[in-house]
Amino acid sequence: MAITLYELQAADDRRISPYCWRTRFALAHKGLAATFVPVKFTEKDKIAFSGQDKVPVIQDGERVVFDSWTIAGYLEDTYPDRPSLFGGEVGRSMARFINMWGDKVQNPNLGSLIIADVFQGLCPEDKPYFQKTREQRFGKALAEVQKGREERLAGFRAALESVRSVVAEQPFICGPKPAYADYIVIGGFMWARCTSPFKLLDPADPVHAWRERMLGLFDGMGAKAKGFPA
């Protein structure tokens, strides 16, 4: 039976959550069939069965799992005969480090560059909730957060140095083939791609070439996603 992934939906049926994209890629990596259920910010009732209110949530038969990192571990443990997401326990531990880097460095940096675009592209009924909660988080208007992004782009690119140094030497963060650390980082870029026309990467940047490789994986899953092809 196929796994069901509940994932965040914006206007035009764009799937925009960086964390849901991590799970989408992890499912594809494991070769697990999945059906996708869109969830708007104002449709928390759809995932109330999970006992909390955030996507991604997966339902796999009787099992319900939420939080992208927990889901990745669940998939690795439950489907050990499928391609590994971590390459072993030491790798799983290091992937957790990179996961937190994505959460605390990559995605907040990205957010400051695209948050007003994210807002613009939400379904109308989601906008008041998003504006209120995010403006509380940032302590200012979303347009103010995003303002001056051209000047802050160099800082974002500098923060990618750990990624760059690896993918300048080999095709993927995890080596000749991608694995979960790659999906962590592409999750952030999918968020941007599906919400904002802002150009994040210099085409000469090795991270740009890596992103192209990532977009092409799994029959172009990322490249085909609705959004703003960069």
Place this chain on the structure above:
Amino acid sequence: MAITLYELQAADDRRISPYCWRTRFALAHKGLAATFVPVKFTEKDKIAFSGQDKVPVIQDGERVVFDSWTIAGYLEDTYPDRPSLFGGEVGRSMARFINMWGDKVQNPNLGSLIIADVFQGLCPEDKPYFQKTREQRFGKALAEVQKGREERLAGFRAALESVRSVVAEQPFICGPKPAYADYIVIGGFMWARCTSPFKLLDPADPVHAWRERMLGLFDGMGAKAKGFPA
């Protein structure tokens, strides 16, 4: 035959390089006997045989290897039957990401907190070289770089969030047992410990407890190092 490690030496025979400490821990992890040759900044002639001018350098029989990351890979490949530094190829790739995080985030942040202390503790003959090259790098006097460090300490601690999130859940960055990613990060802390009395970590921080565990490894190798026990 024992491996020889050429490593940076400060006054009072303190061994202060974060990169040499990475190699020290890697050698201990592999259980490889080593002799240590101290090298001052003004003694580059001691490592001229390596064809470049930076420590760490190791000599293993006929083989000469420099650069801490290259050395780690050499040890892993040359001594595959000894405990693994990376836990496999995917782990090696992710460790490279963390290595660059250490180089570009952890150590520069640390440097801004302790650089004047590092200078003070150098051998007298090394001070002019160090002052000139570092002041060129920072674009100001070393005392100016370090000034106001109390106010910048919170930023350094925040930058450790990726480490914290992992070691709050498990003993080491690499899992139940330490491996090379742990040695990357302890390298920076050994640099600080061997050069500066400045207190970097709150004792309640999980990173503090992790550091204690790291200092105790290999018969207290880190704890016994000459410096400023925090």
